Amino acid sequence: MGHSHPMKRIFEKPASMTDIPFPYCPGCSHGTIHRLVAEVMDELGITRRAVGITSAGCTVRNWRQFDCDMVMALHGRGPAVATGLKRVRPEAIVFTCQGDGDLAAIGTGEIVHAASRCECITVIYVNNGVFGATGGQQAPTTLIGQKTTSYPGGRDPSFSGYPLRMAEMLSLVSPRSYIARTSVHDVKHIIATKKAIREAFQIQIDGRGFGLVEVLATCPTQWKLDPVRSMERIVQEVIPYYPLGTFSSPQKEG
Amino acid sequence: MIYETRRSQALLEKTLMRGNEAVGEGAIRAGCRYFFGYPITPQNELFEYMARRLPEVGGTFLQSESELAGINMLFGAAAGGGRCMTSSSGPGFTLMGEGLTTLAAAQLPAVVACVTRSGPGLGRIASAQSDYRLATRGGGHGDYQCLVLGPNSAQELYELTYKAFELADMYRNPAIILSDAILGQMMEPVDLERLPWNEAPQREWAVRGKGDNPRKVIKAAPHTDDELIEWNRCLKEKYDRCREREQRYELLWTDDASVALVAFGSTSRIALDALTRARGEGIPVGMLRPISLWPFPEVAFQEVLSRTKRFLVVEANNGQMVEDVRLAICGEAEVIHYGVGGGHILSPDEIYGEIVRVYQMK
Numbered sequence: 001m002g003h004s005h006p007m008k009r010i011f012e013k014p015a016s017m018t019d020i021p022f023p024y025c026p027g028c029s030h031g032t033i034h035r036l037v038a039e040v041m042d043e044l045g046i047t048r049r050a051v052g053i054t055s056a057g058c059t060v061r062n063w064r065q066f067d068c069d070m071v072m073a074l075h076g077r078g079p080a081v082a083t084g085l086k087r088v089r090p091e092a093i094v095f096t097c098q099g100d101g102d103l104a105a106i107g108t109g110e111i112v113h114a115a116s117r118c119e120c121i122t123v124i125y126v127n128n129g130v131f132g133a134t135g136g137q138q139a140p141t142t143l144i145g146q147k148t149t150s151y152p153g154g155r156d157p158s159f160s161g162y163p164l165r166m167a168e169m170l171s172l173v174s175p176r177s178y179i180a181r182t183s184v185h186d187v188k189h190i191i192a193t194k195k196a197i198r199e200a201f202q203i204q205i206d207g208r209g210f211g212l213v214e215v216l217a218t219c220p221t222q223w224k225l226d227p228v229r230s231m232e233r234i235v236q237e238v239i240p241y242y243p244l245g246t247f248s249s250p251q252k253e254g
Numbered sequence: 255m256i257y258e259t260r261r262s263q264a265l266l267e268k269t270l271m272r273g274n275e276a277v278g279e280g281a282i283r284a285g286c287r288y289f290f291g292y293p294i295t296p297q298n299e300l301f302e303y304m305a306r307r308l309p310e311v312g313g314t315f316l317q318s319e320s321e322l323a324g325i326n327m328l329f330g331a332a333a334g335g336g337r338c339m340t341s342s343s344g345p346g347f348t349l350m351g352e353g354l355t356t357l358a359a360a361q362l363p364a365v366v367a368c369v370t371r372s373g374p375g376l377g378r379i380a381s382a383q384s385d386y387r388l389a390t391r392g393g394g395h396g397d398y399q400c401l402v403l404g405p406n407s408a409q410e411l412y413e414l415t416y417k418a419f420e421l422a423d424m425y426r427n428p429a430i431i432l433s434d435a436i437l438g439q440m441m442e443p444v445d446l447e448r449l450p451w452n453e454a455p456q457r458e459w460a461v462r463g464k465g466d467n468p469r470k471v472i473k474a475a476p477h478t479d480d481e482l483i484e485w486n487r488c489l490k491e492k493y494d495r496c497r498e499r500e501q502r503y504e505l506l507w508t509d510d511a512s513v514a515l516v517a518f519g520s521t522s523r524i525a526l527d528a529l530t531r532a533r534g535e536g537i538p539v540g541m542l543r544p545i546s547l548w549p550f551p552e553v554a555f556q557e558v559l560s561r562t563k564r565f566l567v568v569e570a571n572n573g574q575m576v577e578d579v580r581l582a583i584c585g586e587a588e589v590i591h592y593g594v595g596g597g598h599i600l601s602p603d604e605i606y607g608e609i610v611r612v613y614q615m616k
Contacts, residue, residue, distance in 0.1 A: 048464055070470075088336035
């Protein structure tokens, strides 16, 4: 028998990723989202001029994953760091990867004003509804009734507030921004997420404005669910509160 | 003495500037082209000067939504290799602590001007020197230092701001100009031509997209315990080097002084009048003026300790620099503090009275 013909390679690691294994828990969506970002960077041919900005939380170590220049930012300050960098290096493609604790809690000021200035940056916002890295505390995005280590009895909006819908909020800020919410719970939605990430980079490449994709993500470890049940929860509980869609899209030039 | 020389120079060759503006022009002369900041009194003239001047020289001025955002924009700009600065005062300077420690951790050069107002809390916009401790202890968490310079005239604000950019680059560390409301608002002639036009040096470590090179990472956190040990060892080595090479000070009439007045910044200007009067009356008093507040000029104290038995530390706070003086003297002479924590500016008469009292102490 033997291999008379070389086997055709039909799947491989994107060139924009390093060989370092993901540090994420089984069933976590971060790996999928990182891969999509890397695929888009490959396809748009921007890796050589890309600068990624990490944040605190589960994304803190992603400087090891992307094979491009990287900067580590403080908790919530990614959009401010990206702003300073982009003003100095307008030719660079600057993106942040931020979780919901980072972007929707401590970093609300920075993300709102980066959007209002229409900074030419791309934001990948991973919303898993919980503080993952610190042990499962309540995030601003935690759903009503969801149990966390901060509020073991579940989120009671009369006591600790309502979950923040950041994509909708930010879409009100500037007409020159692309803002979408997607999910990665199945193949169809993974493909849609990739398309949205691509658009969020393209708007920066074209110098048209600010791009943000909120990606609904699982956190089986802190949700205390297995990976399959976590994906099911996205469909049954998360998407009903956080509807998918494009909330803001600038007029294309020409 | 140094002031006499300056007064005799032709005023026509000089530009009358506010202290805050002198900081701005010093930065621009040094090649600073990026400013990120948030309004706060009494630093607004510096902020507005940069807003006006930077576009004229092809630079970028951006008003941030907070001091937190401003210092983090500075972090991003520094990571990209831009020569950049921000400025603030008391409450805003406190907020910048997280950025200062992270700039130091990532070994990024940047300059921050703190035009001190009185605290604590929201305080008042009246001048004080009560941010001395905050600035000289780094301003944020962790084992690190900022280089801190304490000018006392518009000319020095101009020149030391310029110097701060050089030091920040030399040591890849944030540098602070510690000014105050008096210095910031005071108008004095400045000889701008004493400094050449400079520009940001090439920085191989800056991120701009890897191009054909291996990727670069500006790290604000080590990945392993071993890396952390090495990280802190490197920082300590750098700060030891600063202590060795960057102590700056001025000595005035200390050759025969049994009492040395120690003052920095605006207080040293006020103290000069009191000192001149005391000298005129035959009191052997001199002045040791720290110019680098970190590293603290300990060598200056060693220099005068053989003849000076009393150190009168005058500062516009309740006793901050006096701690450094005590450490420098290590119990080998008497140290007396005289100061007030904001709301009242010490007069030459008050300082003169204190000089006489300390001189006559048994």
